[in-house]
Structures are given as C-alpha cells and as structure tokens.
Amino acid sequence: MSENADRQADDTPPPRRSLFAADRIASWVAQLLVVAAVLSCAYILFATAQANLEARHIRSGFKFLGLESGFPIGDSLISFEPTDSYGRAFLVGVVNTFYVSVLSIVLATVVGVIIGVAQVSRNWLVAKMAEIYVEILRNIPLLLTLLFVYGVVLAGLPAVRRSIELFEGVFLNQRGLYLPRPLPQNGFGFVVAAAVLAVVGAVIMVLWARRYRDLTGTVVPSVRIALGMVVGVPLLAYVAAGAPLDWEVPVLAGFNYQGGLVFRPEFAALLIGLVIYRGAFIAENVRSGILAVGKGQREAAAAVGLTPGRTMQLIVLPQALRTIIPSTTNDYASLVKDSSLAVAIGYPDMVSVGGTMIGQNGQAIEIIGMWMAIYLTINLVVSLLMNWANLKAQLVER
Amino acid sequence: MTIETRVTPGAMDAGAETEERGGNVMRKALLSVIALAAAMAGSAWAGTLDDVKARGEINCGVSEGVPGFSIPDASGRWVGLDVDMCRAVAAAIFGNPDKIKFVPLSSKQKVLAVATGQVDITSRTTTWTMQRDTKEGADFTTIVYFDGQAFMVRKDLGVKSAKALNGATVCVTSGTTTELNLADFARANGIKFEPVVFEGKKEAVNAYKSGRCDALTTDFSQLAAFRTTFPDPAAHVILPELISKEPLAPLVKHGDNQWKDLVTWTINGLVEAEEFGVTKANADDMKAKSKDPSIQRMLGVSGDFGGDIGLGKDWLYNAIKATGNYGEIFDRNLGAGSELKMERGMNALWTKGGLLFVPPIR
Numbered sequence: 001m002s003e004n005a006d007r008q009a010d011d012t013p014p015p016r017r018s019l020f021a022a023d024r025i026a027s028w029v030a031q032l033l034v035v036a037a038v039l040s041c042a043y044i045l046f047a048t049a050q051a052n053l054e055a056r057h058i059r060s061g062f063k064f065l066g067l068e069s070g071f072p073i074g075d076s077l078i079s080f081e082p083t084d085s086y087g088r089a090f091l092v093g094v095v096n097t098f099y100v101s102v103l104s105i106v107l108a109t110v111v112g113v114i115i116g117v118a119q120v121s122r123n124w125l126v127a128k129m130a131e132i133y134v135e136i137l138r139n140i141p142l143l144l145t146l147l148f149v150y151g152v153v154l155a156g157l158p159a160v161r162r163s164i165e166l167f168e169g170v171f172l173n174q175r176g177l178y179l180p181r182p183l184p185q186n187g188f189g190f191v192v193a194a195a196v197l198a199v200v201g202a203v204i205m206v207l208w209a210r211r212y213r214d215l216t217g218t219v220v221p222s223v224r225i226a227l228g229m230v231v232g233v234p235l236l237a238y239v240a241a242g243a244p245l246d247w248e249v250p251v252l253a254g255f256n257y258q259g260g261l262v263f264r265p266e267f268a269a270l271l272i273g274l275v276i277y278r279g280a281f282i283a284e285n286v287r288s289g290i291l292a293v294g295k296g297q298r299e300a301a302a303a304v305g306l307t308p309g310r311t312m313q314l315i316v317l318p319q320a321l322r323t324i325i326p327s328t329t330n331d332y333a334s335l336v337k338d339s340s341l342a343v344a345i346g347y348p349d350m351v352s353v354g355g356t357m358i359g360q361n362g363q364a365i366e367i368i369g370m371w372m373a374i375y376l377t378i379n380l381v382v383s384l385l386m387n388w389a390n391l392k393a394q395l396v397e398r
Numbered sequence: 399m400t401i402e403t404r405v406t407p408g409a410m411d412a413g414a415e416t417e418e419r420g421g422n423v424m425r426k427a428l429l430s431v432i433a434l435a436a437a438m439a440g441s442a443w444a445g446t447l448d449d450v451k452a453r454g455e456i457n458c459g460v461s462e463g464v465p466g467f468s469i470p471d472a473s474g475r476w477v478g479l480d481v482d483m484c485r486a487v488a489a490a491i492f493g494n495p496d497k498i499k500f501v502p503l504s505s506k507q508k509v510l511a512v513a514t515g516q517v518d519i520t521s522r523t524t525t526w527t528m529q530r531d532t533k534e535g536a537d538f539t540t541i542v543y544f545d546g547q548a549f550m551v552r553k554d555l556g557v558k559s560a561k562a563l564n565g566a567t568v569c570v571t572s573g574t575t576t577e578l579n580l581a582d583f584a585r586a587n588g589i590k591f592e593p594v595v596f597e598g599k600k601e602a603v604n605a606y607k608s609g610r611c612d613a614l615t616t617d618f619s620q621l622a623a624f625r626t627t628f629p630d631p632a633a634h635v636i637l638p639e640l641i642s643k644e645p646l647a648p649l650v651k652h653g654d655n656q657w658k659d660l661v662t663w664t665i666n667g668l669v670e671a672e673e674f675g676v677t678k679a680n681a682d683d684m685k686a687k688s689k690d691p692s693i694q695r696m697l698g699v700s701g702d703f704g705g706d707i708g709l710g711k712d713w714l715y716n717a718i719k720a721t722g723n724y725g726e727i728f729d730r731n732l733g734a735g736s737e738l739k740m741e742r743g744m745n746a747l748w749t750k751g752g753l754l755f756v757p758p759i760r
Contacts, residue, residue, distance in 0.1 A: 053535070055653070056513055056535030056651070056652050056653065057532065057533065057534075057535055057652050057653075058513060058533065058534055058535040059533045059534075070578055070581050070582070071577050071578060071580075071581045071593075072580075072581050072584070072590075072591065072592075072593050073593070073595075074567075074592050074593045074594050074595065082581045082584075082585060147601075151604075151608075154605065154608040154609070154610050155608060159609050174608070174609050174610050175567060175592075175610070253565065254564060254565040254566070255563070255564075255565045255566040255567065255612045256565055256566070256567060256592065256612075258565065265610065266594065343572070343596075343597040344596075344597055344598070344601060345596075345601065346569075346594045346595055346596045346597075346601065346602075346605065348595060352572060352595060352597070355506050355572045355597065356572045356577055356595060358506050358510075359505055359506055359572060359574055359577070360529075360577075360578060361529065361533075362509055362510065362529070362530070362533060362534035362535075364506075364510055
C-alpha cells in the first residue's frame with residue numbers, strides 16, 4: 001500500500017504544493033484500497049455462498065418469482081389468487097407492510113403528541129396518567145404487547161353468528177369489522193373533481209390567509225373554513241349528482257360474512273400494538289422537545305396575552321420540533337422494522353408471505369435479501385422525508 | 399440463519415479468478431483477504447460422523463413443541479417419537495442416548511438448518527417431498543411416521559366433511575406443506591378458504607381455540623395431539639378426509655452418504671427389531687440366547703454390520719436398549735401408553751396390515 005502511495009507521490013511535480021498533494025493522493029489511494037478490500041470481501045462471501053449452495057444442491061436465483069405461488073393470502077389490498085405468481089404474492093406482502101407502517105406512523109404520531117403534551121401538563125392527574133402509560137408501554141417487549149392485544153381483540157369480540165351490527169350494514173365479530181363497500185356509479189367522477197377542486201381551493205385560501213395575517217395582523221379562522229370547504233363541497237356535489245354511489249353490504253353466507261370491506265383482527269391488533277408502543281417513545285421525544293424550549297419563551301407568550309393552548313400551539317411546539325424530529329425519525333424507522341412482528345399474530349405482511357415462500361421453495365437467501373432491500377428502501381424514504389422536515393423546522397436566522 | 403464459512407474448492411477458484419482480473423493494485427489486499435477467509439474457513443470437508451464423534455454429541459433439530467413427537471416433559475427432558483429417533487442414533491454412536499443437544503427449529507428453519515450443518519439431523523415431523531429432497535440441500539432418511547393432513551372443527555358446527563368447508567376461515571402454520579395442500583384441496587374441489595397464517599403452531603392452535611377460525615388444519619397426528627391439550631377435547635372433531643400424503647422422515651445434509659446410511663439403518667433397525675420381537679426388556683436375553691440368524695445379525699452376535707456404517711458391533715443393541723423398538727417408541731409417545739391413545743393404523747408393521755416394511759439387515 002505505502003509502496004504504491006510513494007510511487008504515485010513521486011509522479012507529482014510542483015515542489016511547492018508537493019507535501020499537500022502527496023498527502024492528498026496517499027489518502028485517496030488508501031481510501032480506494034479500503035473500498036477495494038471491502039468490495040472483494042463482499043465478492044468472496046458471495047462467491048463462497050454461491051459455491052456452497054451449488055455443492056449442496058440448493059437452488060438459487062430469482063426465477064421463482066415468475067412461478068405460480070399456489071397459496072392463498074387471507075388479507076390483501078390488491079387482488080390475489082393462488083394461481084398468481086410468487087412475485088405478486090410478495091408484492092401483496094410489501095403492500096400490506098407499507099399500509100400498516102404508514103398508518104401506524106400517522107397514528108403513533110398523533111398518540112405521541114397527545115401523550116407527550118399531557119406529560120408536561122400542569123394537571124397532576126393527566127401528567128401522571130400519561131407518565132404511567134409511557135413507562136408501561138415502553139418497558140414491555142413489543143411482541144408481548146402484540147400477543148396481548150391480539151388475545152384481547154379475539155377474546156373481546158363475539159363469534160360470527162353473534163355479530164354486533166354497529167350501524168346498518170356494519171358488522172363486528174371475531175373475523176373482523178365488516179363495512180359496506182362503496183361502488184361508484186355514473187357521475188361519481190363529478191364528485192371526485194369537486195373534491196380535488198375543494199382541496200386546491202382550501203390550500204390557496206390558507207396561504208392567502210397567512211399572508212393577510214402577516215400584512216394586517218387580522219387572524220382569519222382559515223383552517224376551519226378550509227375544513228368546511230373540503231368536506232362540504234364534495235358533499236354538495238354528491239347530492240347534486242343524485243347520490244352516485246351504491247353500497248355492497250356484507251351478508252352472512254355459510255361460515256362468514258361475504259362481500260363488503262373488511263378490517264381483520266390481525267391487522268387491527270398489529271396496528272394498535274405498533275401505535276401504542278411506538279406512541280410511548282414519540283411521547284418521550286415530544287416531552288423532551290417541549291422541555292427544551294426556554295421558559296422565557298412561555299413567559300413572553302403569556303405576557304403578550306396568549307392562552308396556554310395558543311402558547312403551546314404557536315410558540316412551544318414549533319420550536320420543540322427542532323429537538324423532536326431527529327429522534328422521531330429513528331422511531332419511525334424502528335416502527336417500520338417492528339411491523340415484521342406481524343408473523344406472530346398471523347397478519348400477512350411481507351415477512352409472513354416471504355416465510356411461506358421459503359417454506360415452499362427453500363430460497364431463503366434471495367427472499368431475505370428482498371426483505372432487507374424493501375425495509376432499507378422504506379426507511380431511506382422515511383429518513384429523506386424527515387430530513388426535509390427537519391430542514392424546514394430549523395431556526396432560520398434573519 | 400447460519401452462514402457457512404467453509405471455503406469449498408469451487409469458492410477458492412472463484413476468488414483466484416477475481417485476483418487475476420483485479421491487476422496489481424488489488425493483489426495484496428485480495429491475497430490477504432483470501433488468506434483471512436481461508437483461515438476462518440478451516441481446512442477440508444470432514445464427515446458428519448467424525449464431527450459428531452469429535453464433538454461428543456449429536457445436534458438434533460426438533461420442533462418447538464408438538465405433543466407425542468417432540469416436546470419437553472415436566473422435568474425439561476425432550477420426549478416424543480421424533481426425539482427418540484435422535485436418541486437411538488446417539489445410543490448407536492456413543493452407547494448413550496443423552497449425548498444430544500436438542501435444537502428447537504421453526505418450520506422455516508427445519509430444512510435449512512440441516513442443509514447448512516447447524517444440526518446433524520432434523521427430526522421434526524417433516525414431510526418428504528421431491529422439492530425438499532432434490533433442491534434444498536437435504537436428504538431424507540427413512541419414513542418414521544405415515545401421516546396425512548386433516549381438518550379439525552368444532553362439533554357444534556355440524557360439518558361432516560372437509561368439502562363442506564367452503565368459505566370457512568382456516569388457521570394454518572406458515573412454511574409447511576400444509577399451507578400448499580390446503581390451497582390444492584380448495585382448487586381441486588372448487589371451494590374457497592380464508593387462511594390465517596401463523597408463524598408458530600401454538601398461535602395457530604390458540605387462534606382456533608378462541609374461535610378466530612372455523613377449522614384448524616395440519617397433520618392428523620398433530621391435530622389429535624393438540625386436541626388432548628384442549629379443555630374440552632370432546633367438543634372438537636377431526637374430519638375423516640386425509641387431504642394429502644405426509645410421509646414424515648428425518649433429514650440429513652445432502653451428500654454425506656455415510657451419515658445418511660447410519661441414520662437410515664438405525665431407524666430401519668428399530669422397525670426390524672419390532673418385527674423380530676426384540677424389545678428393550680429382552681434384548682440382553684436375545685443377544686445371549688437367540689438362535690435366529692436375523693436377530694444375531696441385528697444384535698451384533700454375528701457379522702459386523704455396525705462396522706460397515708462406522709460404528710461398533712453393538713450399535714443396534716445399544717439403540718434398542720436405550721429407546722426400545724419402534725413399537726415401544728410408538729406406544730410410549732403416541733399409542734396406548736400415552737395421552738394421545740392413537741391407533742397404529744398405517745403405522746403398523748406390514749405383517750399386521752400397516753405400511754412399515756423396511757429393508758432387511760443382511
């Protein structure tokens with residue numbers, strides 16, 4: 001290594017800068033060598049694995065993705081039949097993982113903010129209850145929480161034949177929550193268009209209201225108006241178009257309810273478990289973020305006459321975000337990875353479906369590689385988004 | 399998952415090739431890496447039997463707990479039909495059925511663990527299929543239990559046949575042939591199931607017990623075993639159809655024929671012993687007095703059949719003394735002597751109308 005570095009150094013003529021240049025080149029060469037060593041290590045591992053697989057007659061490669069899977073999947077957002085390919089089966093798992101992760105991230109954030117704010121509440125009872133919640137949830141392994149929630153969900157729900165009809169066409173039993181499925185009819189496009197317009201209009205209105213406030217100091221209740229627009233306009237359009245929706249109501253036929261939309265207990269248990277567990281961690285981030293905002297900020301806000309609620313919303317939380325976001329990024333990443341515990345309670349996430357595939361064709365290395373690639377991708381995207389949010393939340397010095 | 403670090407000759411060639419392509423700059427780095435890899439890797443292939451003898455015990459992959467097949471008893475000692483197969487092999491090698499380390503494996507791991515050498519034998523209610531035998535780096539030895547997949551339902555559902563289960567929710571364990579058979583059965587009969595797939599058997603059974611599923615499906619023997627653990631066994635029925643053939647057999651690593659022969663013939667020997675009436679109790683007596691040449695060969699009085707598989711003359715005698723013959727093992731774990739009270743059925747000797755027909759020791 002050093003020999004190469006020396007030779008390279010001799011080739012660089014200008015004597016004045018030679019010391020720095022030689023250093024720089026030596027360091028480049030060293031870095032290149034390290035990269036080469038790491039890459040060749042990886043290659044040797046790969047080649048060894050290939051040779052070992054070959055020697056043991058273990059099939060390798062990704063050809064299996066195109067073959068017929070042959071197994072059914074109980075809970076899928078996209079259509080899936082046993083005659084579909086392994087590739088599509090895996091896609092079903094990926095979609096399920098993504099679905100439960102995104103929903104859990106949103107809900108865990110809501111739970112985390114509420115509990116975190118409650119922890120610093122001046123109301124003793126509220127603060128203590130929030131603290132107890134955090135301490136209990138944070139200190140129990142997630143797997144146990146999941147098994148517990150699943151057990152409670154199953155034990156708490158009635159058998160199929162004793163289903164509870166919550167509203168007309170909405171049934172709740174051990175097999176899931178059954179909802180009527182909306183079937184769009186002619187003219188529904190009009191409602192969709194109205195909804196899109198309403199959202200665009202609401203955003204423009206909120207931006208305008210913000211500028212108006214900055215210019216004049218007059219506060220327009222823009223958020224409420226926006227909400228009204230987003231809900232009201234499509235509703236009006238729906239009525240005007242003559243209610244262009246039909247509903248497919250679930251009916252009890254044979255062993256189960258058929259038709260309609262279903263939320264399975266496995267999905268519910270996984271979602272609840274992930275949300276309450278990760279919510280406790282996010283609550284701690286929120287609490288520490290709030291405590292990190294100087295006391296003077298709050299006193300100043302009180303001095304200009306802001307209520308405690310407005311102080312929290314306008315002064316404390318925006319500043320606390322600077323501390324909250326980086327650690328919460330980690331929590332989001334952990335949540336995505338934790339979703340793989342779905343296998344324990346029978347939710348067909350990517351790990352569960354992949355596990356079935358391993359059981360059938362034994363191609364563990366390929367499938368584990370695919371798992372890793374997907375988790376890596378999801379988490380890199382989460383990190384990117386959170387870093388962007390973090391940039392936005394940083395103090396802008398003027 | 400275990401990653402095998404041994405460098406086979408093929409892998410070394412592949413490494414050498416890169417080295418040449420890589421040119422001078424990389425040579426040193428590569429050489430040192432290869433040297434390191436080779437050092438980590440250890441020398442050459444050794445046979446499993448040599449490894450086992452050097453280690454002083456067998457690594458035996460078993461289930462995470464299936465009554466009758468492999469489960470720790472109240473005192474923590476592993477018991478069951480699958481367990482006894484490993485114990486017999488340990489006794490044949492060491493003269494001691496306790497020289498075993500039991501490694502509980504999930505369904506997903508069972509084939510991989512033996513293919514990569516993490517365990518020496520997987521004896522874990524594993525169905526012998528062509529794919530597993532040919533493409534997954536493992537070899538099956540010999541069938542220790544003839545099983546078939548069945549469904550269990552609550553009696554009050556009034557279902558009499560598996561074909562009447564259209565639209566039913568079925569609890570099943572992942573990574574098993576069970577899952578595939580379920581799908582095949584549904585397609586063959588034009589019916590639909592809603593599967594709920596669990597990683598572990600325990601979770602699948604619990605979900606069925608709680609009412610999440612209408613039916614639980616796995617091998618008949620296991621349904622019968624799990625039913626005995628229910629608070630109300632009589633409230634559940636196992637439907638009559640066997641929807642698949644499930645020949646359960648222990649596995650060894652592909653390509654080590656000596657080890658495969660050893661395991662295969664130890665198990666064959668246990669069945670042969672039942673056929674000739676050699677039991678744990680009378681083995682000593684038989685060895686001393688029997689004039690039957692088959693029994694003399696079996697117990698090492700004549701010939702050296704143990705030597706042919708790398709063991710002592712007493713190999714099968716030791717195995718029988720440790721576990722008893724196949725019939726005794728069955729009775730103790732699954733049959734009349736157990737809580738499961740299962741019939742021999744297909745698993746009776748061929749002389750008694752069953753399917754057990756092993757090649758002779760001669």
